[in-house]
Every structure is written in structure tokens, then in C-alpha cells.
Amino acid sequence: MNLILVTFIILLAFTSYYFGRKKALVIQSSQRLTALPKFYGYYLAAWCAAPALIIFALWSVFEPSIVKTFILQDYTDQNLTKNELQLIYTKVKALAAGTYTGNITNFLDESANKYIQLKGIANSAKVAIILAILIFSLSFAYRSVQKNDRMREPVEIFLKWVLFVASLGAVLVTIGIVFSLLFEAIRFFQAVKIFDFIFGTHWYPAKTFVRDGQPDPELMKDAFGAVPLFAGTFFIAFIAMCVAIPIGLLSGIYLSEYAGRGVRKYAKPIIEILAGIPTVVYGFFAALTVGPFVKEIGNAMGLEVSAESALAAGAVMGVMIIPFISSLSDDVMTAVPQNLRDGSYAMGATKSETVKKIIFPAALPGIVGSILLAVSRAVGETMIVVMASGLAANLTMNPLESTSTITAQIVVILIGDQQFGDPKTQSAFALGISLFIVTLFLNVIALSVVKKYREKYE
Amino acid sequence: MSKIKVENVNVYYGSKQALFDVSIDIAEKEVTALIGPSGCGKSTFLRCLNRMNDVIEICRVEGSIKMDNLELNSRKLDVVRLRENVGMVFQKPNPFPKTIYENVAYGPTIHGIAQSKEEMDQIVETSLKKAALWNEVKDRLDEIGTGLSGGQQQRLCIARAISVSPEVILMDEPCSALDPIATAQIEELIDDLKKEVTIVIVTHSMSQAARVSQKTGFFHLGKLIEFGPTDKIFKNPDNQQTQDYITGRFG
Numbered sequence: 001m002n003l004i005l006v007t008f009i010i011l012l013a014f015t016s017y018y019f020g021r022k023k024a025l026v027i028q029s030s031q032r033l034t035a036l037p038k039f040y041g042y043y044l045a046a047w048c049a050a051p052a053l054i055i056f057a058l059w060s061v062f063e064p065s066i067v068k069t070f071i072l073q074d075y076t077d078q079n080l081t082k083n084e085l086q087l088i089y090t091k092v093k094a095l096a097a098g099t100y101t102g103n104i105t106n107f108l109d110e111s112a113n114k115y116i117q118l119k120g121i122a123n124s125a126k127v128a129i130i131l132a133i134l135i136f137s138l139s140f141a142y143r144s145v146q147k148n149d150r151m152r153e154p155v156e157i158f159l160k161w162v163l164f165v166a167s168l169g170a171v172l173v174t175i176g177i178v179f180s181l182l183f184e185a186i187r188f189f190q191a192v193k194i195f196d197f198i199f200g201t202h203w204y205p206a207k208t209f210v211r212d213g214q215p216d217p218e219l220m221k222d223a224f225g226a227v228p229l230f231a232g233t234f235f236i237a238f239i240a241m242c243v244a245i246p247i248g249l250l251s252g253i254y255l256s257e258y259a260g261r262g263v264r265k266y267a268k269p270i271i272e273i274l275a276g277i278p279t280v281v282y283g284f285f286a287a288l289t290v291g292p293f294v295k296e297i298g299n300a301m302g303l304e305v306s307a308e309s310a311l312a313a314g315a316v317m318g319v320m321i322i323p324f325i326s327s328l329s330d331d332v333m334t335a336v337p338q339n340l341r342d343g344s345y346a347m348g349a350t351k352s353e354t355v356k357k358i359i360f361p362a363a364l365p366g367i368v369g370s371i372l373l374a375v376s377r378a379v380g381e382t383m384i385v386v387m388a389s390g391l392a393a394n395l396t397m398n399p400l401e402s403t404s405t406i407t408a409q410i411v412v413i414l415i416g417d418q419q420f421g422d423p424k425t426q427s428a429f430a431l432g433i434s435l436f437i438v439t440l441f442l443n444v445i446a447l448s449v450v451k452k453y454r455e456k457y458e
Numbered sequence: 459m460s461k462i463k464v465e466n467v468n469v470y471y472g473s474k475q476a477l478f479d480v481s482i483d484i485a486e487k488e489v490t491a492l493i494g495p496s497g498c499g500k501s502t503f504l505r506c507l508n509r510m511n512d513v514i515e516i517c518r519v520e521g522s523i524k525m526d527n528l529e530l531n532s533r534k535l536d537v538v539r540l541r542e543n544v545g546m547v548f549q550k551p552n553p554f555p556k557t558i559y560e561n562v563a564y565g566p567t568i569h570g571i572a573q574s575k576e577e578m579d580q581i582v583e584t585s586l587k588k589a590a591l592w593n594e595v596k597d598r599l600d601e602i603g604t605g606l607s608g609g610q611q612q613r614l615c616i617a618r619a620i621s622v623s624p625e626v627i628l629m630d631e632p633c634s635a636l637d638p639i640a641t642a643q644i645e646e647l648i649d650d651l652k653k654e655v656t657i658v659i660v661t662h663s664m665s666q667a668a669r670v671s672q673k674t675g676f677f678h679l680g681k682l683i684e685f686g687p688t689d690k691i692f693k694n695p696d697n698q699q700t701q702d703y704i705t706g707r708f709g
Contacts (some may be wrong), residue, residue: 080674100464135701259513261515263487289623308582311693337552339548339550339552340552340555341513342510342548342552342555343548343552343553343554343615343618344554344564345510345513346510346539346541346545346546346548346619347542347545347564347565347568347618347619348509348537348542348568348569348622349538349564349566349568349623350538353568357564358554361555361556362554404592
């Protein structure tokens with residue numbers, strides 16, 4: 001029903017576009033047009049579609065809750081809790097749809113009938129109202145077209161609002177995500193002290209699991225210490241940066257200053273392919289190839305190495321990040337004006353002197369920006385860690401041991417059995433928002449550094 | 459006396475020829491001006507004299523360029539030494555994004571000229587004085603060179619070029635991005651410098667060529683049309699094309 005209605009509105013809008021344009025061509029024969037004929041079409045189409053669709057959207061948002069209020073009115077005298085009311089409403093809906101399998105009481109049956117009736121009224125009212133609006137707005141718009149009113153401005157204003165609504169939507173979704181993280185995290189911090197979370201050194205949420213009722217507060221105190229996770233996250237990111245920064249920077253310098261045009265043309269996309277490999281592929285590469293390799297070498301040297309090591313995960317993550325650094329630093333170094341290079345060469349500087357003394361310092365802010373972006377990528381990386389570095393949150397600084405990160409623990413918490421409202425589940429939101437704050441912080445610094453760099457040359 | 463002797467130089471960018479059989483004698487401690495319409499090859503020619511064309515991958519130079527009997531257009535030439543001897547000032551002022559001091563000290567550091575901090579200070583001061591910039595910047599040597607005005611930046615670039623005491627300075631339209639007052643200062647500076655160094659200047663402004671140079675060469679479409687004493691070129695050129703260009707009939 002809804003689909004048919006929306007399709008009808010849209011088809012009508014298309015038709016009115018052609019109709020409006022045609023009308024403009026007719027007007028053209030007797031008087032001067034106020035805009036190009038297509039604006040007449042846009043004007044009619046916008047007036048046709050926009051009011052009807054807005055009303056349709058509002059109706060769809062509010063109709064269910066209004067119907068629900070009507071149904072539940074009959075139950076107000078029974079002193080039911082909110083959850084029980086919700087359950088009854090679900091039953092009524094299921095009964096109305098014919099998918100209910102429990103006991104049918106008379107009362108429920110009555111409600112279901114009422115529900116069907118209300119829905120029917122609502123639907124016909126919706127169709128009637130929308131048709132009325134279509135007729136009204138179309139006739140209003142058509143009269144303006146007939147009078148040859150100014151067409152360009154209303155269309156431009158309409159487009160401005162369409163664009164505004166689109167960007168508003170994106171912003172609202174972002175805010176919504178942040179707030180849902182925040183609220184769940186706050187609920188978590190009502191069960192677990194924020195101090196215990198930030199400074200606790202023991203992460204073992206599974207032990208708080210209790211089948212019914214509330215878990216023991218003493219257990220809670222010692223189960224959600226995030227220090228091992230933060231330590232593990234930054235430790236693995238550090239190993240990754242130890243791999244990625246030298247290789248990325250040196251290859252960036254090669255690409256921008258030394259490589260001939262032919263080499264650069266092919267080498268750069270090939271390096272950038274590294275960034276396009278799905279992280280899960282890196283993950284099994286780390287788990288199946290690099291991990292055992294590290295273990296073998298370590299064992300040969302008489303070291304105790306676990307099969308899942310921070311070193312393997314960090315090293316593979318580093319490889320994944322190389323293109324971020326090499327490609328971005330290549331870009332910022334290439335952007336250093338040629339006349340600075342000329343000035344340096346003309347003084348008799350060699351290529352390496354020019355790179356070291358002129359290009360690199362001039363591009364340094366951009367390079368720092370690219371490194372910070374790479375760090376925030378490393379901190380947020382999940383799959384490689386889950387697959388290659390294990391899930392046990394050890395507090396260790398030994399790269400040969402297994403350790404875990406914030407992201408990997410979020411995965412552990414949210415797969416398998418869980419119930420909402422449980423501190424264990426909510427801890428994922430607390431971890432999520434901590435991670436969000438860390439990466440946001442890194443990104444803000446990185447972007448401001450990059451921006452500063454831009455101002456210097458423009 | 460001839461400082462640089464150029465014979466039958468041809469320059470190609472890929473398959474396109476930019477200079478055709480250019481031969482010219484550049485006299486020592488004089489200002490030689492190169493004039494001509496845009497794209498006539500005068501900057502290309504200038505860049506042959508310190509091998510800056512090496513930077514351009516597709517550029518190929520043929521012919522003989524001798525400075526004090528040393529062949530410049532040879533694979534065996536030490537380009538670093540050459541550029542220490544032949545400084546260059548570019549069209550757009552291009553100070554490094556470093557302090558004023560570091561800008562001037564750049565060349566001496568690269569070539570290991572100064573033995574001590576005091577000596578370096580001395581070189582920086584002398585160079586800035588010769589470039590007529592010392593009085594304006596002596597109290598802010600640790601400020602960034604790119605923060606100076608356009609004319610000051612260009613004089614800083616000249617100070618940078620003379621810091622390694624070159625024998626030749628090449629100037630590629632050094633005043634085209636400057637206002638008339640800054641231009642006058644640079645021209646005055648060129649006049650002073652020619653007592654010690656040989657200067658080759660490419661310019662779009664014929665009046666500038668007439669004011670600062672002793673010899674003038676007129677380039678057109680990659681060919682050196684006429685070369686001779688500046689007076690003669692401007693008052694009584696042999697070639698009709700030169701005459702037309704000087705009197706503003708084309709270019």
C-alpha cells in the first residue's frame with residue numbers, strides 16, 4: 001500500500017515536470033518566460049512531490065504510536081507495568097497479523113479487531129489526506145505557472161533545502177551514534193566505577209556472568225580494568241608503526257624525489273593496493289604465516305614464543321599501514337614547490353642534501369599528519385588482532401606473548417551469548433567510546449597539523 | 459676577456475628543439491642581458507650555464523660550453539663544484555622556509571666553506587651586506603625568510619647566491635615579480651656586484667636591459683638573432699627583427 005502510494009507520488013512528480021515544461025513552452029508564445037522552461041517543470045514537480053512526501057513521512061512516523069495509545073487505552077485500569085503493556089501490544093499485533101500462537105482471550109481478540117479496524121481507518125485517512133494535498137499543492141503551483149510567476153528563485157530555494165536536509169541527516173546520524181555510545185557507557189559506569197575501569201589492571205568480563213539476578217559487586221570491581229587493553233592497543237600500534245614509519249617514509253621519499261616518472265606511475269598504485277587488501281586477508285596471513293614463522297624463529301633462538309604474538313599482529317598491521325604513510329608523505333613532498341628544489345640544486349646541493357635539508361623539513365607537518373592518521377588507523381584495527389594476537393587480555397610488554405586490544409575485546413564481548421543491560425555487554429560501549437575519543441583526538445591533531453601545512457604555501 | 463664561451467649549443471625537450479646553434483661569448487665582470495619574447499629560449503639557455511637543465515628529465519643539451527676552458531657540457535663535470543661557482547637567482551623569489559640566517563648559510567654549509575661559527579656569522583653578514591639587506595634584517599636573522607616582502611626575499615636569494623663567492627651569477631627575470639622600487643634596488647645591486655662577478659641576466663624589460671647591461675643578446679624562436687654591446691643593440695641594431703622587437707613592433 002505504502003509502496004504504491006510513494007510510487008504514485010513520484011510518477012506524478014515526473015509527469016508534472018513534463019507538464020510544467022510543456023506549459024512554459026505554451027506561455028512562451030505569448031509572453032516572455034521568467035526562467036528556462038525546465039524550471040517550470042521543476043517547480044511543478046517539487047510542489048507535487050515535496051508536501052505529499054513530507055506528510056507521508058510524518059504520518060508513517062506517528063501513526064504506530066497513536067494506534068498503540070488507542071489500543072492500550074483499554075488496559076489502563078489493569079495496573080500493568082510498561083513491559084507488560086509492551087508485551088500485550090506485541091501479542092495484539094501478532095494476533096491481527098494471524099501469526100499469534102498463544103492462548104487467545106476474549107479481551108485480546110477484541111483488541112486485535114480494534115487494531116485491524118484502526119489500521120484500516122488510518123490507511124484510508126492517509127490516502128485521502130495525501131490525495132487532497134496533492135490536488136491542493138498541484139493546483140496552487142499550476143496557478144503560479146499559469147500566471148507566469150518567477151520560477152527560478154523558488155526552485156533554487158527548494159534545492160537548497162533538499163541539500164540542507166541531506167547534510168542534516170548525516171550530522172544527526174553521527175550525533176545519534178555518539179550519544180547511543182555515550183548513554184550505554186554511562187549505564188555501564190553506573191555498575192562499574194569509572195576509576196576501576198580506567199585504572200584497573202585486570203580484564204576478565206566473563207567471570208561476572210550470572211544466570212539470574214545481579215552479579216556480585218566484588219567480582220565486578222576486578223573484572224573491568226581496561227589498562228591491559230589500552231596497553232595492548234598502543235603496544236601493537238607501536239610495533240606496527242615501527243614497521244610502517246621507516247618503510248613508508250623511505251619509499252615515500254623515493255617515489256617523490258628519486259623515482260623517474262615511469263617508475264612512479266606504476267609503483268605508487270601497486271603500493272596503494274596494499275591498502276585495498278581486506279583486513280581479514282591480512283588477518284589470516286598474520287595468523288597462518290607470520291605467527292608460526294615468528295614462533296619458529298623464536299624457538300630456534302631458544303625463546304618462548306606463543307603462536308599468537310603481538311609481534312606477528314603488529315608487523316602485519318604495519319605492512320597494512322605502509323601505503324598510508326608512503327602515499328601521503330609522497331603527496332606532501334611532491335607538493336613542496338619546485339622552485340625550492342631548484343633553489344637548493346642551484347646552490348650545488350645534491351639530491352640527498354636537498355631532501356634532508358629542504359624537502360623533508362618543509363613537508364614535515366604533512367608527514368606528521370599522515371603518521372597520526374596511520375596511528376589512528378592502527379589503533380582502530382580489529383581483524384588482524386582478533387586473528388593473530390589472541391583474545392586473552394594479558395598485561396605484557398613482551399612482543400612474543402599474546403595480548404589483546406580494545407577492538408578485539410569488543411568483538412569478544414558482542415559475539416555469542418549476551419543479554420542487553422548486562423554490564424558485560426555494556427562494557428563494549430564503554431570501550432567503544434574510549435576508542436572513539438582516542439582516534440578522534442588523533443584525527444583532530446592530524447587534521448590541524450595538515451591544515452597548518454597548507455596555509456604555509458597557499 | 460671572455461669568461462664563458464658557448465659554441466653551437468642545441469637544446470631539445472624530448473623531440474622538440476628549443477635552442478638552435480647558439481654561440482656566444484660572455485665577458486668577465488660584465489652584465490650580459492638576454493632579451494626576447496616569451497618562449498624564445500633565453501631561460502633555457504641560461505639554465506645550460508649551471509646545468510640546471512639536468513633536473514628536467516627529457517631535456518638534452520648538445521654543443522660546447524666552456525668556462526675558463528673547462529667544458530661544462532660533459533658527463534665528467536662535477537656539477538656540485540660548477541654550481542658553487544655559478545650561482546642562480548630565479549624569477550620568483552624562492553627563499554627556503556627556514557630562518558634568514560639559515561637561508562644564507564645554506565650554501566657555505568653544503569660546501570664546507572666556514573670552519574667555525576664565527577666564520578659563518580661573518581659570511582652571512584658580508585653576503586647580506588653585499589645584497590643590501592643587512593640593515594633591514596640584522597636584528598631578526600632568526601625569523602623565517604618567507605616572511606619578508608617580495609623585494610627583500612629576492613635580495614635574500616641574491617645574498618644566498620653570493621654567499622659561496624661564485625664567479626658567475628645567473629639571473630632569470632629577477633625583477634618580474636617585484637614592484638618598481640624593489641626593482642630599482644635590485645638593479646643597483648647588480649651594478650655593484652658586477653665589480654666582482656660576471657652576471658648573465660634574462661629580462662623581459664628592455665629598459666632594464668638597457669640600464670644594467672654592457673652586452674645584450676636578442677633571442678627569437680630559439681635562435682640568437684643578434685649579440686653585441688648594449689648601446690649598439692638598442693640604438694643601431696644590424697638586424698631588422700631586433701629593430702622591430704626593440705621598437706615594440708612584436709613580442
